[in-house]
Amino acid sequence: MTTRSWVPVPEHSDFPVQNLPYGIFSRAGEPPRAGVAIGEHVLDLSRLGADAGLPYAEDFAAPSLNPFMARGREAWRAVRARLTELLTDEAHRAAVEPYLVPRDTVTLHLPFEVADYVDFYASEHHASNVGRVFRPTQPPLTPNWKHLPIGYHGRAGTVVVSGTPVVRPCGQRKAPDAEAPGFGPSVRLDIEAEVGFVVGTPSELGRPVSAADFADHVFGVVLVNDWSARDIQAWEYVPLGPFLGKSFATSVSPWVVPLEALGAARVAPPAQDPEPLPYLRTDEPWGLDLAIEVACNGEVVSRPPFRTMYWTAAQMLAHMTVNGASLRTGDFYASGTVSGPEPDQRGSFLELGWNGTEPVKLADGSTRAYLADGDTVTLRATAPGRDGVRIGFGEVSGTVEPARGAAGSAGEAEQQQ
Amino acid sequence: MTTRSWVPVPEHSDFPVQNLPYGIFSRAGEPPRAGVAIGEHVLDLSRLGADAGLPYAEDFAAPSLNPFMARGREAWRAVRARLTELLTDEAHRAAVEPYLVPRDTVTLHLPFEVADYVDFYASEHHASNVGRVFRPTQPPLTPNWKHLPIGYHGRAGTVVVSGTPVVRPCGQRKAPDAEAPGFGPSVRLDIEAEVGFVVGTPSELGRPVSAADFADHVFGVVLVNDWSARDIQAWEYVPLGPFLGKSFATSVSPWVVPLEALGAARVAPPAQDPEPLPYLRTDEPWGLDLAIEVACNGEVVSRPPFRTMYWTAAQMLAHMTVNGASLRTGDFYASGTVSGPEPDQRGSFLELGWNGTEPVKLADGSTRAYLADGDTVTLRATAPGRDGVRIGFGEVSGTVEPARGAAGSAGEAEQQQ
Incomplete structure (x- = not known):
């Protein structure tokens, strides 16, 4: 029997009593x-x-x-x-x-104070697409990719709640054939559709947290848009990783869905081959069947399936702490871009538009290689809840504002570059 | 005339009245x-x-x-x-x-609550040494190095005060000729002698902070030992940068030297060629003449001169915020390893021992390619203060404890690897 609230809940609401975010x-x-x-x-x-x-x-x-x-x-x-x-x-x-x-x-x-923010790279489809775009002559995945969930620390202080405008960032970028870098507004402003995990229970410095203890530490789940300036990122990221290409804004949904509400969404993750090292193995799978939608100006452009992620959130937690790094309440880690195997399941414009070579066509006849000023990107997701009821995450939304105080628009910058 | 305190201050004390950290x-x-x-x-x-x-x-x-x-x-x-x-x-x-x-x-x-922690890579000598060790067939500096101060976010939650023991981290590492990675205690545990800058005054999201406003935002300066597990780092860091190889501990000195106490330490930094982009130029130099000492078990093994750093802390601040990233009180950024041009001025064992090929000889007859369990590393520094008096930073010290809960010692792990 389906549990119902005496509070009226419209059909298809994200927030039936089975959710309670x-x-x-x-x-x-x-x-x-x-x-x-x-x-x-x-x-x-x-x-x-x-x-x-x-x-x-x-x-x-x-x-x-x-x-x-x-x-x-x-x-x-x-x-x-x-x-x-x-x-x-x-x-x-x-x-x-x-x-x-x-x-x-x-x-x-913003529902929680962010302690440390870590971003992973856990979708095989996404990592493979990125590899094909940026390193076409090499194998799409780096040699370490199937041995560990690759991750890095992001900027906790610029995690913002849904609805916060995103100012187009300025920075250095260099065209491959240019002699020196130029400066100006990013001309390859992108999104990354991700799922984020919020840590409640802290841990002691020097003591790893096992994957089996995932649900003791992780309080809940949010949607994440990890805004990315691909041109800034491409020029800066070797050898120490992304920095200013990401640190201007990371948007999160305002409702934290309790992990306990997601019991019915648990699925087996894709098979892992080679078998990971013991600290990354778990008896109980923590794949999650979340169906994500990416909309640009109200039009759905992609439906990334979170169930296809190669590494689970429990494995990410075990990896993040295996060196003894402690957890604090408010630590927040995201999955990395969620992309499925199909072209319409990709979680970034980098992939949807194949780095600008196949721009996304919108219903109004316009195209998007990357985001234009004024564009609003909205992520939504739903998951199976208890009693066969579907629960939702609400949304994370953000509108791109023009770069500030820089000469020239992004369009002009593109030509200069 | 030299200002003196009525409080007795021993000769060569780090803390005359010209300091007041x-x-x-x-x-x-x-x-x-x-x-x-x-x-x-x-x-x-x-x-x-x-x-x-x-x-x-x-x-x-x-x-x-x-x-x-x-x-x-x-x-x-x-x-x-x-x-x-x-x-x-x-x-x-x-x-x-x-x-x-x-x-x-x-x-x-710990003198301040760390908001975000960023680590730079601002010593040309250090970056060149690392390049020569790890990428011997390529130019030692990456193409972006002289155009921007390369940096990345580190783990704020594991910044610890001097005296906190450092547990040898476990993790994945792979020998170049091994087929798959192994797991165990790091066998290449290293230090990085750095200088850190503590932000007091916050800034608004979307508004860059100029290099000229450095002293309005940065409250003071500490010494930093950015402990590094080179084997873990080498396997994980492509393509998203260092993560677990660094996040187990970063030690800081307990006394924050006010920027105002360092007026007499200001010097012109090395000439920058090519000239950096306008947002990285400053009329007033913020090079700092800090003389650092690195001691292993009480014996000085290196004297890195901070005045040789290519990028200044003011330039790092301008770069870190040029994309609109906001500052919070407690943001903390470090210079990256300080290494001078001479072999005995290198700020890491990676460089001092040239990745294990020329182990450091200690007075007791032992050698160190990397750190052994029980080793205590202590960094100290002094700088010119007002009235011709020398001021000091106190020290940042840490002792390596054996890895926990892992089968086999670091020595055994070395053989397994």
Whole structure:
């Protein structure tokens, strides 16, 4: 039998009671605080508080989820169980209903304080496409790729919530045949459709976290758009990796879907050959069947299937800590671009437009090799939830604003380059 | 005339009144709080407080310097001016003396909460040495090296204060002739002698910070040992840069030397050819004449001269933000390994021992290609201060502990590899 909430939930809503994602919201003149999304509403956890027998109520007045995330898995379970009870048992309706706030009246904030941000590169299809585009004469995957989930640290301070405008970055870029680099607005501004994992429970320096302990440490999941300036990145990234080509903005969705809500989305990941080293093996698979949509100005241009990712989030966690690196509450790691095997499943314009050689055609007749000023990119995703109900992630959206204070538009810069 | 403090300061002390570095200290049973080092003492700023007319006294009860650093340059100047007055004018002695704590009775803590950590690669001698070792058939510097200060994000959560033990990391590494990678304790554990810059004043997302505004944003300077596992790094770093080879620990000195104390240390950096792009040019040079010493188990093995760095810290700051990336209070960026032109001026064992081919000989007759368990590495530095007095940075020190929970010692692992 399908569990239902007494709160009205429209059909195909991202937020049935099987989801209950956490976020930070505010209304005019009120401080940011924690809530969960249910249908068209936000349940104000900070005010619902102890009256309704909600444990850890004091954590929810904070302007980030970090205090609650730091409590650990037993606390996450207890609160979710109580919320499910409060929202499904009609007997609680009178007590709880006053704390429901219409979602369209709230402002959503960055839901957690980002400690360290790590970005992986875990899609074989994406890594192979990138290899074919940039290193056509070499094997598409580097020799280490199937032995470890490649990752690097990104800039935590420029992780922003959905809706934050993205200013086109300026920087150095050099055409292959140019003698010296030029400077100006990026002319190859791109997206990366990714899935992000938020750490709640910290770990001790010097003690690796095993893949089996994934669910003890990871609180929840968000959608990520890892904006990328391909021209800046191409010139800077050898030998120490991406830096300014990425660090201007990384957008995340405002609702953190609890890992516990994704039990029904677990699937076996693709077979791994060669078999990874023991610290990367897990008895219980952590593949996740998330169906992502990438829309440009409202038109869906790609549907990347997260279930095709080669490395799982549990393996990423084990790898990230195998050297003894500690975890902090608020650590955040993303999967890298999600691309499936089909051309319409690619998670970046670099791949969709094959580095500008086959620009994406939009319904309005225009084409996109890369993003134009004013473009809005929106990622959405859904997953199987409990009771056969589909749950959603909401969206992560961002609009490109023109470069600031630089002579010439991106279009002119393209010609100069 | 040389300004002197009424506090006794031994000859050659790192901490004459011309320095006044800030740190976070505690004594048994007392909370961590802010102080400045003077001679053999720490002046307890949190208790000295408002009685002595010290502005912003409330900031100094915090367990990190961040609240004070966030105040900005005028505040930093005002406090330094008042402290200088209090510590040099005998008239204040009776009021101030009760707040002096013997330095050998305190525990020193990480002085600031690290927001983002970026590591640069700004020594031409170091980058050339690394290129010669790892890419002997190619030009030692990559084509971008003289056009931009190459950098990447490191792990902020594993920045630790001097004295914190460093557990030898485990990880994947592959010998060039091996078919597959193996797993175990790093057998090429190294140091990188660096200088780090701590950001106080934040900046707005989307607005670059110019090199000319360096001193408005950077609060002070510390010594850094960026511990590096060369074998782990070599296998993982293509194409996205160093990750686990670095993220297990980065040690910093506990005293933050105010940028204002380093006025007499400013020198012209080496000539830059080709001339860098306009955003990297500065009218006023920010080269710094810091004399670094690297000691292994008490024996000095190298003396890297920071004045030989190709890129300045002001240029690094301008580059790091030119894409609009914002700064936060507590952002921390390091220079990369400091190596001078001479063999005994190299800031890593990779270079000192030429990747193991010419191991460093120690006075006790032993040799070091890389670090052994139990080794203690200590970095120190001094610089010209005001009044012709030399000021010092104290030290950053760390002792290597054996790998945990892994079968076999590092020595055995070497043979397996």
